[in-house]
Amino acid sequence: MNAYVITIATIVAINAISVCGLNVIVGYAGQISLGHAAFVGIGAYSAALLTTKAGLSFWAALPIVITICGLIGLLLGLPSLRVREDFLAITTIGINFIIEAVFLYIPFFGGALGIGGIPRIVLFGVKLKAFAFFSLCLFFLFVVLIICWWFTRSWAGLASFALREEEEAAASLGISPVRVKLLAFVIGTAMAGLGGALYAHYMRFISATDFSFPVSISLLSMLVLGGMGNLWAPLIGAVILGSLPEIFRPLVDYRIFFYTVLLLLMIRFQPAGLLGEKSMVRRIIASAMPGGKK
Amino acid sequence: MQLFIEQLLNGIAIGSIYALITLGLALVYGIMRILHVAHAAVYTVGAYTGLLVFKVTGSLWLTFLGGMIFCSLIGILIERFVYFPLLKHPPYVPLIASIAIMLSIEEICRLIAGPFILIFPAKLPFPEVSLGPVIISSTLSAVYCITAAVLLFLWIVSTRTEMGLAMRAASQDIPIADAMGINSHNIISATFIIGSSIAAVAGILVGIYYNQVYPTMGAVPAYKCLALIVVGGMGSVPGAVIASLLLGVAETLLIGYANIPLPRDALAFIAMIAVLMWRSEGLMGSR
Numbered sequence: 001m002n003a004y005v006i007t008i009a010t011i012v013a014i015n016a017i018s019v020c021g022l023n024v025i026v027g028y029a030g031q032i033s034l035g036h037a038a039f040v041g042i043g044a045y046s047a048a049l050l051t052t053k054a055g056l057s058f059w060a061a062l063p064i065v066i067t068i069c070g071l072i073g074l075l076l077g078l079p080s081l082r083v084r085e086d087f088l089a090i091t092t093i094g095i096n097f098i099i100e101a102v103f104l105y106i107p108f109f110g111g112a113l114g115i116g117g118i119p120r121i122v123l124f125g126v127k128l129k130a131f132a133f134f135s136l137c138l139f140f141l142f143v144v145l146i147i148c149w150w151f152t153r154s155w156a157g158l159a160s161f162a163l164r165e166e167e168e169a170a171a172s173l174g175i176s177p178v179r180v181k182l183l184a185f186v187i188g189t190a191m192a193g194l195g196g197a198l199y200a201h202y203m204r205f206i207s208a209t210d211f212s213f214p215v216s217i218s219l220l221s222m223l224v225l226g227g228m229g230n231l232w233a234p235l236i237g238a239v240i241l242g243s244l245p246e247i248f249r250p251l252v253d254y255r256i257f258f259y260t261v262l263l264l265l266m267i268r269f270q271p272a273g274l275l276g277e278k279s280m281v282r283r284i285i286a287s288a289m290p291g292g293k294k
Numbered sequence: 295m296q297l298f299i300e301q302l303l304n305g306i307a308i309g310s311i312y313a314l315i316t317l318g319l320a321l322v323y324g325i326m327r328i329l330h331v332a333h334a335a336v337y338t339v340g341a342y343t344g345l346l347v348f349k350v351t352g353s354l355w356l357t358f359l360g361g362m363i364f365c366s367l368i369g370i371l372i373e374r375f376v377y378f379p380l381l382k383h384p385p386y387v388p389l390i391a392s393i394a395i396m397l398s399i400e401e402i403c404r405l406i407a408g409p410f411i412l413i414f415p416a417k418l419p420f421p422e423v424s425l426g427p428v429i430i431s432s433t434l435s436a437v438y439c440i441t442a443a444v445l446l447f448l449w450i451v452s453t454r455t456e457m458g459l460a461m462r463a464a465s466q467d468i469p470i471a472d473a474m475g476i477n478s479h480n481i482i483s484a485t486f487i488i489g490s491s492i493a494a495v496a497g498i499l500v501g502i503y504y505n506q507v508y509p510t511m512g513a514v515p516a517y518k519c520l521a522l523i524v525v526g527g528m529g530s531v532p533g534a535v536i537a538s539l540l541l542g543v544a545e546t547l548l549i550g551y552a553n554i555p556l557p558r559d560a561l562a563f564i565a566m567i568a569v570l571m572w573r574s575e576g577l578m579g580s581r
Binding site for chain 2: 026032034079082086087089090091093094095097098101213217220221224253254256257260261263264267268271
């Protein structure tokens, strides 16, 4: 593999980790979040600050970063207890804009200059570069997918599915909406924090615009494209949307246009995503299986 | 004092422009429960169409008319081919579709007109008013007069005409309105025509006010106006207007006087989150 492919693959893997977190919040617990990039940003900034200003190593900083993100997720998940659907969507957009503004305007966070000089990750005395870093991202992606899989099998996961379908009915069965929603937010933002920390150490320079609202939209698009609530959706979405701009590269000026039109057509004709229930791919696979409905 | 009044007048003008954009959004949300982010793209298209018509004909009347007609057309296309078929899906689906439309329209504008800022050298034929030492420029008085005219028109349509009655009925309950013999789909299209025409007016006014037209001019209003319809009370038109005026004034005065470290664009969202936490029905909403 050449360096170009490895770079794109690494970014895809990091995005997939963040989108897995989004999947827990939006896909499993049904709490629409349009500000996910803000949580990725919090992860990236705390990792950057801990390693550059406090001088910690990546491995010492990582648990702190994940804890910080989880706690902020808990705090920012509180609005979801009070507002629903459209209101929650706009609230999370607002949170994204405010957090981006905080990064951009408060000198502690580097202001408009961002934070540079983030050290490389060192593992067993070796500085991780290119393929080694990509392998590390794959390892973390694997861990995150296992956690997601475990979540869907756990009691909390089943409770969150029930809550997603019908909040009142779930609550009447003794499921605490407060606890389940907050748990989903904490898990989701912690994963975003991990994605952010990896991003910071890969790019080694971060600025506020890396985590602006359009980034949240592209993360959500990946999830929607893959199929919300499906375990593999983040991976599929991140791979497709990560590689499309590269495939469209010969079109130079028109590639963002094609990308947005594709997103529009996808959501218009396959709103459940590629792997969602009732989607085209699902139907084809189901009918190809022995005994499947034609 | 004079500076304060001038700042206040500017703030009201900015608030009026917000109000014009937010109106369409509030109307659409009221009737379809869709967060119409692409409305800001319609507004950008309005500014570009207006500029094109102005360059070709030089007539201000045709500028506004052309912008309004073209934007209505786009509004109806968005409604018929994207929003209406998606109504049965959860609300995030039309929202993402809307964001995709917004981004692709921005791209089309950039591809056709180029990524640079175009100037809009029109002069609006409104008088300059001087109140003592304070002078209201002709652009400012144009913004005030046109906003007032649009608001008056909307108020007459919604309270004095049969279509307004049908619009209010459809925004309360579409199936019941259908049962009463109202063709609610036509009413929805009419709402889009009105909302998109107002967006075109807003786009042209902003183009002339700042003397700038560029592809991403809708990016900030798109999301700020979502916050405004929340602050005003979801779907409430008077609430949206009041919230817009308050925000316009607050932004201008805070930037002028208080030295806050946050950018002005974050203010709308802070206000919105405060409203959602303490008075979630908004300024004029009802539960």
